[in-house]
Amino acid sequence: MPATAAEARTPPSPVAGLLGACHPLPTAAVTLFAAALAAAVGRALPGAALCVAAVAAGQLSVGWCNDRADLRRDLATGRIDKPLVAGTVTPSAVTAAALGALLLCVPLSLAGGPLAGAVHLTGVAAAWAYNLRLKSTAASWLPYALAFGLLPAYVTLGLPGAPWPPPWLTAAAALLGAGAHFANVLPDIEDDLATGVAGLPQRLGLRRSAALAGLLVLGSTAALVVGPPGPVSPYGWALLAVTTAPALLAGGRLGGRFPFHATLAVAGADVALLLAELR
Structure with a gap:
């Protein structure tokens, strides 16, 4: 049955807009990598679950921060594939989601121990620094190398004895x-x-x-x-x-x-x- 005019004008769900603005593919890929690594090194299920949740929260915060920080540039270049440009989610909602995920990431990261938590939060901070400043500098590669390089350490430092990878x-x-x-x-x-x-x-x-x-x-x-x-x-x-x-x-x-x-x-x-x- 064809959609009515009212149905055709129904705007997309704000939840769908938020999901689209979090960079879902890389967010999922990094989170799955953390889960696989936690399983490979023998993290117990409760600790592994907290580890994966912390990585997911951190990645969500980074993705939302990125789209919010890029809004002006995305508008200038007509990036209608971006939910914020398409109007499927509001800037205030993305800002709130980014900050909320970041706040949630802190206790989840520290649940694996102070050293492990500090390592993960350093990686998340590097990613935020990229979004807010470093992406426009010759050091744009550094936050990526630092954040990815620290991820295995975050996983292994949560093991007994806190070993480095x-x-x-x-x-x-x-x-x-x-x-x-x-x-x-x-x-x-x-x-x-x-x-x-x-x-x-x-x-x-x-x-x-x-x-x-x-x-x-x-x-x-x-x-x-x-x-x-x-x-x-x-x-x-x-x-x-x-x-x-x-x-x-x-x-x-x-x-x-x-x-x-x-x-x-x-x-x-x-x-x-x-x-x-x-x-």
Whole structure:
């Protein structure tokens, strides 16, 4: 049955607008990575659940903060794919959601212990600093590398004895985070420059940033493959070979969100390797 005129004019739910403004794909990906890592290192269920909840709250706060901070630029470039520009959610609602998620993230993070909590909150603070200031500087890559690099430490520091993760795991996560930054920015470089955003990818340009994104993701996989003690598994060599192809292709002028989605796909394969390594 066709929709009536009244139904056709029914605005989307504000809840749907909030969900769209939180950057749902990367939020879900980082949260799932934390859950997989918590399971791999043997976190008990209550502690693992709190860990995952803290990461989810932190990621939600970062996503909402990002869309709210970018509202002026998104309006200027006509980003109607953004809920705030499309009018499906109000700026005040996104601001309240970002602050609420951030406040919730604090006790959830500290529930894993003061050191673990401080590490996670440092990563969340780095992401907020990116949104509010650093994305327009040559240090735009640093918050991504720091936040991703600290995530494994947050998970392992909640274990008995509060152990730090091995250096190869921290390096792999930091390289993946930096690569995700370059890949995520690629489709928006021209719009960013037009609205005054001059982070490192914008300064390097599309072609060099695409190549660097591929190399960083490849470096992340290499750290996971050769970093752990013992012989490299056949899966590890295969993953490294498969990752090399998109890393080389990234030097071309790939459009759209393909580089970022490819980075997420490689991250998923990296998580599978990581689970095998830590078991």
